Amino acid sequence: MRLTLTPGVGDGVARKLLAAFGLPEAVFAQPHAVLLQVVSEAQALALAQVPPKLAALADQTWDWLSAAPGNRRMVTLGDAGYPSSLLEMSDPPLVLYLMGPREFDLTQLSRSLAIVGSRNPTPQGASNARSFAQALSEAGVAVVSGLALGVDGAAHEGALQAAGSDHRLATVAVVGTGLDRVYPARHRDLAHRIAQQGLLVSELPLGTPPLAQNFPMRNRIIAGLSRGTLVVEAALQSGSLITARLAVEQGKDVFAIPGSIHAPQSRGCHALIRQGAKLVETVQDIFEDLDLRAAGASAPTDIAAPAAQDEPPLLAALGHDPVSLDALVARTGWPAAQLQAQLLELELEGRVARLPGGLFQRIAQG
Incomplete structure (x- = not known):
């Protein structure tokens, strides 16, 4: 936390320091001249100062963790619980805060x-x-x-x-x-x-x-x-x-x-x-x-259910793109009032959605 709060020391510089010296406490134990081999003069001077917000944030974080020890935790870059997939990134986070059951990681x-x-x-x-x-x-x-x-x-x-x-x-x-x-x-x-x-x-x-x-x-x-x-x-x-x-x-x-x-x-x-x-x-x-299916339980392979044989003609006229009422009048030849009544019925059934701009769109039934 002290590393992340130090002015001018971002995650990239912090990772360089950890790679050079190991644990964070070792970073802060280095003489000024040794730090200069890894960071700039301004960064070395900043590392020598305790960030003014550190104490309050440490207390706040400790209280948060202690309030639900089975549900809240922190994982740092060197922990066994740190995901290896993030280590493959160019800029992995130094610290991750987690909230969820202890057995999940x-x-x-x-x-x-x-x-x-x-x-x-x-x-x-x-x-x-x-x-x-x-x-x-x-x-x-x-x-x-x-x-x-x-x-x-x-x-x-x-x-x-x-x-x-x-x-x-x-x-x-x-x-x-x-x-x-x-x-x-x-x-x-x-x-x-x-x-x-x-x-x-x-x-x-x-x-x-x-x-x-x-x-x-x-x-x-x-x-x-x-x-x-x-x-x-x-x-x-x-x-x-x-x-x-x-x-x-x-x-x-x-x-x-x-x-x-x-x-x-x-x-x-x-x-x-x-x-x-x-x-x-x-x-x-x-x-x-x-190649995810083999290890898992069976799951549906098609999200959209096939159209029913007795599908209302208005749904066929709607197609699958957003469409305006005027366009539906042109497609069907039906009066606007009749279309509005049928659209409302389909909307209440959850088969049609009303979109901004006076458009309508059918919803595939999963």
Whole structure:
């Protein structure tokens, strides 16, 4: 903690110091002249001073750990419980804070997949995230995501739903705040459930608020903990694409679910596919590429159920892209009032979603 708080000494410099001198206490025991062989004059001077915030943060952290010793812990770079997959990254975090049952640890993620995507997904996108996560979890694959709104939350929910009462590591949430905070606040209940049947993970010290610069940094941990990354929906400029790029840099597979050419949330996935990501239509596509199916329980291979023979004509007219009421009038020739009544009925049945901008989209029934 002292290393991470020392001004001018980031994780990169801290790793150089640890590589040169071993344990952190050995770093602070070095004479000034010896430190200068590894760091700059300013950094060596900073290392000689105890950071003013250290004592208060140490007390806060000790109180947090002591309040739930079976559920809260810290893992440092040299611990046996530190995941080897993160050590393969160019910038592994020095410290990880964990919240979750003691028997769960990050070395259990040999069967894992990251699911990431838009914070504002289409209803179909959220359904896909939940269904894929549920199918993966049923096969014993831990789902890793970031606790954000939208796709992240749906993925965690799907994994927890599949785990049910089975006491196993269902999902891992890597967050961009200290673990004494929940962001977004509406995911407080979800975070509590993950802490009971999964792990909450952060490299940030307690008290760290949701600062924008911390979220892209946590994405490297999401990618690093997982065998591969599935992008469900993403705009062209999104954190999900950062996670995908980091996964590629780490030599991991990237999967993407295609979507409507008219949906902004699909353009990021389409860009990834053009760049070499693997197009995914079913969970089986992922099982086969990562060889995950053999060791797990049976799981559905196709997320979307086949269309029923007696499917309402309006669903066929809707297709699978978002469509406006005017377009439906043109396609069907039916009066707008009749269409609105049928759309409302299908919406109440959960088969059609109403989107912003007066658009409608059918929802595949998993």
